[in-house]
Amino acid sequence: MTVSFTLNGRARSFSGDPRASLLEVLRDTYRLTGAKEVCGEGFCGACMVRIDGHPATACLVPMGTLQGSDLRTIEGIGTEEELNPVQQAFVDFDVVQCGMCFPGMVMTLTHFMKDNPHPTREAVKSALTGNICRCTGYERIIDAVMSLSGAAQPVTEAQP
Ligand code: FES
């Protein structure tokens, strides 16, 4: 079976087992390793991508369902030279630890901020219910997101 789709703005096609997961194909065929496999069951959000403008857990999406889809991964929403605003806020607030959860969080929050440019903390918490971080408390992550609407300032290191 051949499936044609757009991946980060480029036309692509996949020929193979239609039951293969999008996550597997992104990582193994296209070498887009930003989306991570952690739970593999749709619970943790580490593999979050965007399909036709909506967040989706790539580990649960069979390739056979993607004919004509517009796919976007973390590699397609910012570059090292020009981070997207959520990525930049994560850097500014120094929230990254092991980093396994962050590509998924950035995908979720980028989508969320598009529709909620001035969210409450409760709304940000709620938006993150499908993204699990095993390292950090969530407070700094939420601070980082709130900073995008001017509601918080980056954490600064204490001076010696
Ligand atoms: S690896 Fe897909 S949701 Fe956890």
Ligand code: FES
């Ligand atoms: S930083 Fe390690 S899981 Fe979130």
